[in-house]
Amino acid sequence: MSDVLTEAGWRPGRDAGDPAMLAVLVVVTVGAELFPAADRAVREFHGLHVLPAADGGRxxxxxxxxIDPREARFDVPALNRLAHSLGARLFPFGRTDTDAPLAVDEHGRLLMLGPGGPWLLGETVHAGLTALTSGIAPVRLRPPRWRFPLSGGGNDLGAAVRAALVAVYVLHSAGLFGARALHLRATTLRGIGVVAVDEEFPLRPGALEDNAEPLAAAMADRCEAAGARPGACELTLTVSAPPGxxxxxxxxxxxVTVGGExxxxxxxLSAALSATSGPTAKALDACARALADWAGSPAS
Known part of the structure; x- marks a missing residue:
């Protein structure tokens, strides 16, 4: 149990009652949407003024x-925009001593909208307030992205196709989706860089490894027909979610990008900000670990 929170008046099972619901009503009238996790959090913590730990921060x-939703009522439009990006509803929760609004999301996490965008303080409100008042560094919420260098024969179209097929397998194994095609974008390296090829190549039925040679041949033929030799282009093969x-x-x-300078x-491997929580975040982490093992190097 946090000394800072108990000194502020928090206790297990605390319910601020009518004052908490009045504060909720005020922010709902300016566009906030109440949901169960926010209702529980406001009832438990409303009215507290938590002070920073005496040691200055870890x-x-x-x-x-x-802790009062009304303190962040003027930030409701910004919080609603952030909620849209996160794919999870947010409810105003209070304000820090540095004037940064706090919010609870529908997963029960405590977030702060501060310099540089959104920050995750804790997976629960209690943990988040403890971290804030103890000086534990928050986690900046960014769209997830990992990059794995390709070694050896990573500069040719055949190697790019094989790497993309590994990605197809990893994404499917992690339960994200089963891709149905590879998208090729070939950009010439001379001058301003002209996009010579920009189209999808469907995967064929059967084992993924049996797709490598036919796909590479079809892509090479398409590049040649467009007057762009694969060796003279930056090639990007994208594995995206299928419709639906x-x-x-x-x-x-x-x-997978090869041939660039x-x-x-x-x-x-990348995704939108909405993939920073829940099952998708766990699946992406599993994908990143599998791709790191395959590439033989950590992500950059």
């Missing part, structure tokens, strides 16, 4: 906060 400066995929999983994708050949 990792960053410790901060205090006033719903929720955060639909935003996940793997892209910036980062070198590599495979990128």
């Amino acid at each position: 990792e960053v400066a410790a901060l205090g906060a006033v 995929t719903e929720g955060p999983a639909a935003t996940a994708a793997c892209a 910036t980062e070198g050949p590599g495979l990128t």
